[in-house]
Amino acid sequence: MSQADLIVDADSHVEETPAIWECLDAAYQERKPIPVRIDNLPGFAKRNVFWVVEGKILPKLWGPGAVLYSTPPYSGYAQDKPFTLESQALLDVEARLKDMDRAGVDVQVLYPTCFLDTVTDDLAFEGALMRAYNTWMAGTCGQRPDRLKWTAQVPLRDVPEAIREMRRARDLGAVGIAIKGTAGEKMLHYQELTPFWAEAEQLGLPVCVHVGWSHPGLKQSCDTIYGALVLSFTVPVLMGFFSVIAGGLLDRFPRLKVGFLEAGTEWVPYLIDRMDHYYGSSAIRYGCPRPARRPSDYLRDGRVYFTCEADERLLPQVVALVGEGQIMASADMPHGEAREESFREIRERADLGERVKQKMFGENAIRFYGL
Template sequence: MDFPVISADSHVTEPPNTYIDYADPDFRDRAPRLAEEEEGVAFDIEGMGKFRIAVAAGAGIPPEQRTERLKNMSDLHRSGWDSRYRLEDQKKDGVAAEIIYPTVGMILCNHPDIDFKVGCFNAYNRWIAEYCAFAPNHLLGVGQTAMRAPQEGIRDIEAIKAAGLRGVMMPGVPGVEDYDSPIYDDFWAAAVENDVPLAFHILAVGGHEFKYRGEKVNIFSMVLRGVQDVIGMMIFGGVFERHPKLKIVCVEGDAGWLPHWGHRLDRAYVEHRHHLGSRGLTKMPSEYFFENIYFTFQDDPIAFRCADMMNWKRLMWANDFPHSDATWPHSQKILEEQTRCVTEEQKRAILCENAADLYKIDLTVFDKAIAV
């Protein structure tokens, strides 16, 4: 490839001091703390129990070996919390830059105590800004808001942007009403005015009632439902009708399902729009779906095969490092195989230019030695 590859969804593994040393003083006694136990390293979270992070740091390790090999923080990918090591891991995967999301922070999005979330996210935003400052062209952090109230969310957008972070990660459930309510119009307008993308990440949109049926592995298939619910609510609630320049990112939800789901949205509107009352839309739902929303995916060959059936200028590839679902360190081999069905223009857009445009990444800063 003759262009730098950008991962639109990568992660950190928050270190033990994230929610303590970077927290407001009155929150530190309640902050999540690391617990290194025989079963593996975990964060002890008030009101949620223990979140074991080994599975969230298993990139490149065979599934059957993760439990035994990931016992302590020292066993995890060091670049997950120490950015001095991150660029080397990027080079191993042929990646020039990453949009960085949290790991523990994803789970915290579903915490039932919104004041607790505020304390955690204030600390995380300070820590991730410091982590990314080591290599700001290669590490582009996304801050978090608890969305306790619309006006507080606006202040979070402004603070996150001022800290040099490139986007705002949203919890699935806000503190007041829901996202289709007109009370959030000022918040959406602020996101547009500040030109800051807002992200809904799988596993972080289920509220505190996140459940699955049957075997635990079923979570892998059902996580799409949470982001689909948010997207559908915003489309049919007229959010994009009122804010046509709003940019939402659906993170790690894959993309092969988009053509069919866009059709489902339109069929629902044609057959059942009387349920909307007088709040009709001036466009078909799929038009908002394919224009206002960006989608990240990693190992999803169907997304490339169906690129012409959707707006491929809204697709962004990702490696998900250092999570266990990551394509690292084999991303280049996977991409070589999966991108054979798209044009060079589409390939460059999906692997580089779409993310660069959305997050204002200056591609001229990357040395050709990094572009693989």
């Protein structure tokens, strides 16, 4: 099969198990996350397995700061998924490849699950956990590097350590650097993060801004899972988009590529219109730099990418706005929103041209990740 015919899933996941934490540095082995089962939880009977991290139960399912994910994958909920434990956790590479074959996917780019949340506020420990994850992913995906690609986690709140890990991960085979839409409460264009962006550009690795609960204030504001999924999980991606374009990152780093993942695309026209509207205001000229061009002018430069959802009604309009070369398809396997048929659903849409679909299915992801 030629590279032009490859079907590339630009964003799927691994559900972490204790096997990953065996790669922790010796100094942190006694602090490694431990799975625990808690039965008969009101409203969450099947979500009955959690991580214990530094005495905290994760994920937190109730009250302010609520989040939702299904690692470790031993719960009743995980067992009901159409994927085996071995596939969800990547404990058996061949099991995942079989699921990919069933979905019609040739190559899958993998992201974590637990790091969509802030696992710890101990930055040194966070860095150690991410190093363990990257080490494990390199070894596991290395069993089938032709089909399994991975993006590296780096502790963005600790810029020097993030840079060290970016370099190590590049040497281990990572195809991108995965971050969330903020570095804690700091937006991505803040000056102290400049060395991170400079290093990403120097290494030639795309920065992949994934949905996740990165902003503590937003996270704490949502006291239900509904709010957590709609708002605190997703809004940081929009904040990251603002930083990349309106914060001048594309001006300062002209070879940088940035992708925005798992938030869909229908928010892009709204936000870019708002940014264009206020770009012309004299008020923003004082006290802060502004981008060299209108925000919408950056969309077609070929450096800003998005993953789409198969059922987005406005997808044709987004393609017209952004350009057909910067939208990527994904399956989100094996998460709760995983859609094995997402590529088929896009293929059956009559409102997208065949050439557009072909680019979404492979060409755009190949170019973004440098596959």
